[in-house]
Amino acid sequence: MEALGIWNYWVVVLLMMIGLYAVIARDHLVKKLIGLGMFQVAVIMFYVSMGKVTGGTAPIIPEDVPAEGVLYSNPLPHVLMLTAIVVGVATLAVGLALVVRIREAYGTVEEDELQRMNGAGS
């Protein structure tokens, strides 16, 4: 039962695999991007859950109260993820912009049709 105790990892693994499956198995480019987003979110969840300290409180040190013996959660992973979220948003924006232009150029966003239109071997 020890393995079930670290359930946050199971969530992360599950989300990651669902995302990766969507990227590989779906033909629709927007669905691929959604899968990619889930894939990234899984890693963000991983970092965020990593920063949690059991029994820890928000890492804000009050000016007047002495802060001896108080257990704080680790804020660093959250701060890192702020950057990773921005990266994710930027990737999604570039990806969607590409999808829009692909649709304008090809008239479709289904990968198998795109491959057929690009010709075999390219």
Next chain:
Amino acid sequence: MSEHLSALIVVLPLLAAPVCLLLRQPTLVRIWTSLVAWTCLILAWTLLGRVETGGTISYSMGGWDPPLGIEYRLDALNAYLLVIVTAIASVVFPSGTILTGTSLPEGRQHLYFAALLLCLAGLLGISSTGDLFNVFVFVEITSLSSYTLISLGKDRRALTAAFSYLVMGTIGGTFLLLGIGFLYQVTGTLNMQDLAVRLPDLLQSRTVLAGFAFLMVGGSIKLAVFPLHQWLPNAYTHAPSAVSAFIAATATKVSYYLLARVIFTIFGAAFVFDALHLHWLLLPLALMAMFAGSLAAVFQTDLKRLLAYSSIAQIGYMILGLCMASEAGLTGGIVHLFNHALMKGGLFLAVASIVMRTGSSSVAGISGLGRKMPITMAAMVVGGLSLIGVPGTAGFVSKWYLVVGALERGWHFVGILILLSSLIAVVYVWRLVEAAYFGEPEHEVCDVPWNCWLPTWILIGGTLVFGFWTEVTVGGAAAAARAILGVTP
């Protein structure tokens, strides 16, 4: 001010990119971009000199000392890489829109230059930071701007190529992030030097092993190591020519640096090669890349795709140098970084000139161009000879060191295979020569003006110069190899 150079070299292109948005005027933006690239080259050269005389330069961002703060750390390898990247940038950027052939409408050209500068800033950032998470951020800056740049190709297939690169690149980047997370979880630090101190006691941990695996796979996707190279041919083929030249010559080099840094500085060669025996995985992949890449190049009908497959083979040579984990082998790998950047950059620019004149980049299309465009085609031939590794060109120098490294390790068969794969390179280079000099001319064209062939010849001329004058390239590479192996001369 001079102690801030290692920060300024990244900050300058990063801040120059938004200025492009404000300037807007195409000519003005072009001059501005070139000026920035040249300044960066001067900065990089100064830094290299300073590292050579004064040893490692450490710079703490925001006044927070490492390992808490973000550290920019330059040793012989970083400085060498900075010079490669900025040198290629300062040759490719001025070629501007004449050679690029982007699909951007009139009045939006400045966005292309902004993306180029961002890409440069990302590459310089990866090469100079000493903080693992900062590496991830710069990897993504580089990747995002290169997706954009690739999608600017005139052919609509540039869009699908950029999209599949985006999917692959994001998966690679996320793997890097996950690997960094595992290492942070175990050690509680993101600073590379600090990691190197803390990791040796924790190498038995499965988390560290998983982190290492994710970092290696993520880095290999970005580098396009053999089975993970699928995105590369399409991306290089359909991108605007100048973008192909810039990315082919710099982006893979920086990813190679990242892998070397992870293996040698963070985990240490003893763990990676003696305990994990990673070379028995990387060596076959490198050899397969050399042969599969070269063989695929032989059968290509498109010049840019031919060069792209040849790039995959060349990445194989570099990985080969990495697996040897000896001074000679790594020197070979690193000097090949430099030489390959010169020849691929030059060759892609030559193709850019051909595309500009004939309108296509097919191998059949260069028929007879040896007489019509003598300057460009001569550059192509010299670059091709350097790809083969003919003595007197830069390609020979790096292959020489790789063979020496292989023999030193007692891997005689690897030495022979390097020579054999070079023979395949003879085949695909000969196809170009045959078409260009023995075919009948199809196009009535004249050679490109001097401002188009000059960038090509600066790079191609470089391969000739550094084929004889190896003091700078090999000397710098050997210093870099010693720096990451931790050997004191």
Next chain:
Amino acid sequence: MSVKPPMRMREKVLLRVASQVFIPLILLFGLYVQFHGDFGPGGGFQAGVIFAAGFVLFGLIFGLEALQRVVPLSVVESCVALGLLIYGGVGVSCLLRGGQFLDYGVLDHHSSMHGQHLGILIIELGVGLTVAATMLAIFYAMAGRGRT
């Protein structure tokens, strides 16, 4: 029976009135998150997105043309650049005052505490400006494309 063309959003009284109430509140809340970031949860990223959401809502209700009359694309692009330059400018001015890049402590002569405050405030302003402008730029790029 004739088919009536679908009503445009600005013709719907409820949407128009509700959005007129909400848009100023959203913008105000954006500013609050921006400047309260010192003392509580908040900061440039969140504020920028909230601020841009106000404009996007305006664009959804009153149409893209109306929004582009309020904030033309060139202004948006300049704001993206300007925000980044504010950020970098703070870093460079730290250099000029003798500190490391982005070392806010040197921004104030008297106490490095004040300098830190000032530095992070201006930095977040730059971040907020860039994020808001980028969000709008993405909205323009996507919404401007017709369904062809």
